[in-house]
Amino acid sequence: xxxxxxxxxxxxxxxxxxxxxxxxxxxxxxxxxxxxxxxxxxxxxxxxxxxxxxxxxxxxxxxxxxxxxxxxxxxxxxxxxxxxxxxxxxxxxxxxxxxxxxxxxxxxxxxxxxxxxxxxxxxxxxxxxxxxxxxxxxxxxxxxxxxxxxxxxxxxxxxxxxxxxxxxxxxxxxxxxxxxxxxxxxxxxxxxxxxxxxxxxxxxxxxxxxxxxxxxxxxxxxxxxxxxxxxxxxxxxxxxxxxxxxx
Numbered sequence: 001x002x003x004x005x006x007x008x009x010x011x012x013x014x015x016x017x018x019x020x021x022x023x024x025x026x027x028x029x030x031x032x033x034x035x036x037x038x039x040x041x042x043x044x045x046x047x048x049x050x051x052x053x054x055x056x057x058x059x060x061x062x063x064x065x066x067x068x069x070x071x072x073x074x075x076x077x078x079x080x081x082x083x084x085x086x087x088x089x090x091x092x093x094x095x096x097x098x099x100x101x102x103x104x105x106x107x108x109x110x111x112x113x114x115x116x117x118x119x120x121x122x123x124x125x126x127x128x129x130x131x132x133x134x135x136x137x138x139x140x141x142x143x144x145x146x147x148x149x150x151x152x153x154x155x156x157x158x159x160x161x162x163x164x165x166x167x168x169x170x171x172x173x174x175x176x177x178x179x180x181x182x183x184x185x186x187x188x189x190x191x192x193x194x195x196x197x198x199x200x201x202x203x204x205x206x207x208x209x210x211x212x213x214x215x216x217x218x219x220x221x222x223x224x225x226x227x228x229x230x231x232x233x234x235x236x237x238x239x240x241x242x243x244x245x246x247x
Contacts, residue, residue: 069138
């Protein structure tokens, strides 16, 4: 099992774009990122985030929340429903963070949500700082998935919760076939026409395809040190909420 997991991680890493390329890509598409999420998911990404936050609320009453790969801050904003004392979001893309800060300022939430430039693989926080560590559609961009998950584990207090919302590959007919056709044939064309970046939304289906989802991701959570890990599939398995706890 350990050998199989190592081979899977090496295969995943070989397909992963270098950090600076991912950063540059997200900087470039940042003005269109929120619109692209709405268009490409037909608004479903908002509902997925609400479901993810509701799930956190059933298991935790967090005072301090970390949002990893926060992008423009949508998940952090949605997490205000949990009434935390403070939410901290980190991301490598300065342009995405700038847009997120403007949104947060406009909503009057700047005293409750802070967005910082930070590397998910080496976080500038002390051990046990947060009650919840979460991420939406960002973990698949980690250069080394398990390293980022270990960092999320490290900065959680004992009893803290991790939640990852990510695209996943449907397992059953006909959603599996429809999903494959959409992600490979339709999504890159829509993304290119909206963003003007021919490579950005070719990257998206590639990153989803190479991402270790479903049972493989649950194994990575266990390897990172989490316990009581579980998966909740959304919309026929197109996306999944993964969660677990630091003991």
